Amino acid sequence: MIVMKFGGTSNQDAAAMNNVISIVQSHLSEQPVVVISAIARATNDLEQAARTAAQGNAKDAKGILSILLGRHNTIARQLVTARPAVEELKNAFTQYHLELNQLVDGVAILKELTPRTMDAFCSYGERLSSRIVAAGLQRDGIGAVWIDAREFMITDDNFGRAQPLMDIVTSKLENIVRPLLDQNKVPVTQGFIGVTQSGVYTTMGRESSDYSASIIGAAMNAAKVQIWTDVDGILTADPSMVAETKKVKSMSFEEAFELSYFGAKVLHPGTMLPVIEKKIPVQILNSKRKDGSGTLIDVDASNVQGDAVVVKSIAYKKNLSVITLVPHKRLNQYLFWEQIFSVLNRYGVSTGMVATSEYSISFAIDSKVLVDSLTHELQEFGIVEVFPGKGSICLVGKGMRARTSLMNRLFDALAPANVAMISYGASPMNCTVVIDEDQIPKVLNALHKEFFETIDASDVFEPRG
Ligand code: ASP
Ligand code: MG
Numbered sequence: 001m002i003v004m005k006f007g008g009t010s011n012q013d014a015a016a017m018n019n020v021i022s023i024v025q026s027h028l029s030e031q032p033v034v035v036i037s038a039i040a041r042a043t044n045d046l047e048q049a050a051r052t053a054a055q056g057n058a059k060d061a062k063g064i065l066s067i068l069l070g071r072h073n074t075i076a077r078q079l080v081t082a083r084p085a086v087e088e089l090k091n092a093f094t095q096y097h098l099e100l101n102q103l104v105d106g107v108a109i110l111k112e113l114t115p116r117t118m119d120a121f122c123s124y125g126e127r128l129s130s131r132i133v134a135a136g137l138q139r140d141g142i143g144a145v146w147i148d149a150r151e152f153m154i155t156d157d158n159f160g161r162a163q164p165l166m167d168i169v170t171s172k173l174e175n176i177v178r179p180l181l182d183q184n185k186v187p188v189t190q191g192f193i194g195v196t197q198s199g200v201y202t203t204m205g206r207e208s209s210d211y212s213a214s215i216i217g218a219a220m221n222a223a224k225v226q227i228w229t230d231v232d233g234i235l236t237a238d239p240s241m242v243a244e245t246k247k248v249k250s251m252s253f254e255e256a257f258e259l260s261y262f263g264a265k266v267l268h269p270g271t272m273l274p275v276i277e278k279k280i281p282v283q284i285l286n287s288k289r290k291d292g293s294g295t296l297i298d299v300d301a302s303n304v305q306g307d308a309v310v311v312k313s314i315a316y317k318k319n320l321s322v323i324t325l326v327p328h329k330r331l332n333q334y335l336f337w338e339q340i341f342s343v344l345n346r347y348g349v350s351t352g353m354v355a356t357s358e359y360s361i362s363f364a365i366d367s368k369v370l371v372d373s374l375t376h377e378l379q380e381f382g383i384v385e386v387f388p389g390k391g392s393i394c395l396v397g398k399g400m401r402a403r404t405s406l407m408n409r410l411f412d413a414l415a416p417a418n419v420a421m422i423s424y425g426a427s428p429m430n431c432t433v434v435i436d437e438d439q440i441p442k443v444l445n446a447l448h449k450e451f452f453e454t455i456d457a458s459d460v461f462e463p464r465g
Helices: 014-025 042-054 058-079 085-110 115-139 166-182 209-219 253-261 272-278 333-346 372-379 406-414 437-453
Strands: 002-006 032-036 144-146 186-190 193-195 201-203 224-229 246-248 282-286 295-297 313-327 353-356 361-366 382-396 421-424 430-436 461-463
Touching (some): 042 085, 058 115, 085 115, 115 144, 115 193, 166 186, 166 209, 186 209, 209 224, 253 313, 253 382, 382 437, 406 437
Parallel strands (some): 002 224
Antiparallel strands (some): 193 201, 282 295, 313 361, 313 382, 382 430
16 A cells, blocks of 8 residues: 655645546555645644634634635535535535634633644644545545544644554554555545544644654555655755755655755655654655656665765755853763753753753754743753854755765855854764854855756756756
8 A cells, every 4th residue: 555645735726636636546556545734724724713713803713714614615616516425525514614613712712722722723624625635536436435533643642743652543544444445445534633542633743744644654564655745856955945956866764854854844854754664665746747756765765876966955944043051060061961951851842953062062943942931941050142043054965974075065155154053973964054044045055056056966866847
């Protein structure tokens, strides 16, 4: 079997959904499980409705929801016309709308919005979109079966960033989804959402439908996981920032993991984890260019490594803050680090970037998690300085290992920048620098020019279609 995940722009309207249906149709012999994201912008709208309700403004919140439900009804009407399918969809949507409005009333009265309630709101996006796709497949005579992810995607109760309980998920998938495949049915389910053991909806974090797909793929030992999106594959850089990007034909699991962790938006950072262990290949494909070959992430892919290729792709992150800490006392170094990391851990803050000298430590964190109470707690251990307005640029590629010219080329491109941190060596295929956020476009383009624009490596890169 394979897993086919379709992102929000692949489902944004009836034409896009018909395209999804035809793509699924052409893979029926591979026994697909179809994982659907919410339609483009739906999750933002649901979040917005929830926040509006929390301000006590039930009317506007309901207005946002009416428009959202209207968008789904329009797509549904354009896609399926035969009864009883139309009636079924209409009834399901009316029920969802009713429930959402009840949520709005509750939140507006309490003026309180917990992560748990936010997840309840957001869970509707994927449920709505996946129902339409399932009905569209059925319209074309395909034995699609809509499955609520709550039947199998059991998670912990970390609302907003829930993690799957893999043993339970695996056995539920075997009991519920596998028999459908054996009957040549096509299960259609939702990405992003899960449910606690006591049946409360959770989400695994924004953009996590990719992660859902790889969880299902790993649990069911899929032959591959396909991520259908709106770009040709993994590119050498973000095409909205750099003009001359190329597509990377293939890369290793580790390279893809580093890239997604350090900001490449094409894949959710959790995606690689479930599949790495089982070595299940992941393909990134463009739903608007069905014949493209996309990017293949696979074990063997790591062997494809043109001699000239040092870096395979460059990712960046914005909105970071660098925190520097100098201890009050020259304590045992390990104790100092332990204290710092235990505070970060308590706040659920992760940092991909740490630099140390003997007595001080600096790290970069997402500015969104930078709260006064965190810096206050850190002050107990040392003098804290916070430098906001930073961003990181991360070069990824196995070819970086033991390349003596790497640093010269890197520092040339970095010359105009104000470098706050640099991390190299911990991973043989990653080099990350933290600079001022507003210098990112310039440095990114300079690095891209240096490492990609004159390179001739058609076994690794391909022009974009
Ligand atoms: N619909 C969710 C979001 O927009 C999950 C996803 O699209 O992957 O964040
Ligand atoms: Mg996505």
